[in-house]
Amino acid sequence: MFEVEDLNVHFGGIHALKGISLRVDEGEIVTLVGANGAGKTTTLRTASGLKKPTSGRITLDGKDITKLSAQDRVKRGLCQVPEGRRVFPAMSVSENLDLGAYLRRDRAGVAADLTNVFERFPVLGERRRQLAGTLSGGEQQMLAMGRALMSRPKVLLLDEPSMGLAPLLVQEIFSIIADINAEGTTVLLVEQNANMALQVAHRAYVMETGTMVMSGTAAELSQTDDIKKAYLGG
Numbered sequence: 001m002f003e004v005e006d007l008n009v010h011f012g013g014i015h016a017l018k019g020i021s022l023r024v025d026e027g028e029i030v031t032l033v034g035a036n037g038a039g040k041t042t043t044l045r046t047a048s049g050l051k052k053p054t055s056g057r058i059t060l061d062g063k064d065i066t067k068l069s070a071q072d073r074v075k076r077g078l079c080q081v082p083e084g085r086r087v088f089p090a091m092s093v094s095e096n097l098d099l100g101a102y103l104r105r106d107r108a109g110v111a112a113d114l115t116n117v118f119e120r121f122p123v124l125g126e127r128r129r130q131l132a133g134t135l136s137g138g139e140q141q142m143l144a145m146g147r148a149l150m151s152r153p154k155v156l157l158l159d160e161p162s163m164g165l166a167p168l169l170v171q172e173i174f175s176i177i178a179d180i181n182a183e184g185t186t187v188l189l190v191e192q193n194a195n196m197a198l199q200v201a202h203r204a205y206v207m208e209t210g211t212m213v214m215s216g217t218a219a220e221l222s223q224t225d226d227i228k229k230a231y232l233g234g
């Protein structure tokens with residue numbers, strides 16, 4: 001469904017991604033875990049077309065999208081929820097959601113998806129006229145996810161959705177991710193919360209300083225001593 005092959009990314013003299021490869025099959029949740037600075041965000045930003053790679057190949061549905069603009073990738077069904085949510089604080093909840101659909105022309109479909117988003121996130125419906133900047137962190141994460149869903153993605157890229165949230169909300173966000181996936185959206189999930197990520201994911205990749213160091217089923221990796229020590233608190 002979605003594949004990255006031998007991707008190299010530089011920021012000036014910094015070699016941030018050193019020939020990484022990963023694959024997400026249709027219907028999967030794949031998680032990418034690793035310490036701060038490992039290159040997880042850079043991987044997602046390059047996948048979604050916000051950062052140009054030095055070399056490598058990105059494919060979606062078997063088609064090479066490496067040279068496509070970020071917009072064209074969204075049109076083809078690849079959508080990213082950025083690290084730190086990045087909702088538009090001075091716009092209302094509804095306006096933020098409308099922006100998620102701005103590349104679409106199927107008005108009936110957009111209206112149906114808006115209803116679905118309000119069903120999935122009732123709090124967004126209750127606060128649809130409220131400015132996004134007045135929402136709590138958890139609500140802003142829901143808005144960022146709702147906005148992405150308004151593009152009707154086939155593959156959803158999530159960057160640290162649980163960051164900064166209280167434990168109860170973290171549970172809720174992960175359970176929503178599982179629901180979204182169960183209803184047919186393929187998910188690539190970047191997380192520092194490896195514990196939760198490995199519970200919800202089918203497969204996982206582990207990154208260290210720009211390199212993929214391990215991959216396997218989430219169940220396998222949760223039982224690996226190195227992973228337990230480095231990422232699961234023993």
Ligand SMILES: Nc1ncnc2c1ncn2[C@@H]1O[C@H](COP(=O)(O)OP(=O)(O)O)[C@@H](O)[C@H]1O
Pocket residue numbers: 011014016034035036037038039040041042043
């Ligand atoms: N805009 C940027 N300019 C320069 N260096 C960057 C930029 N973004 C990321 N980097 C560097 O790339 C590496 C990977 O960062 P990042 O992808 O944000 O890691 P992670 O998301 O895993 O914490 C780090 O060394 C970081 O300093």
Ligand SMILES: [Mg+2]
Pocket residue numbers: 040041042083160
């Ligand atoms: Mg990051």
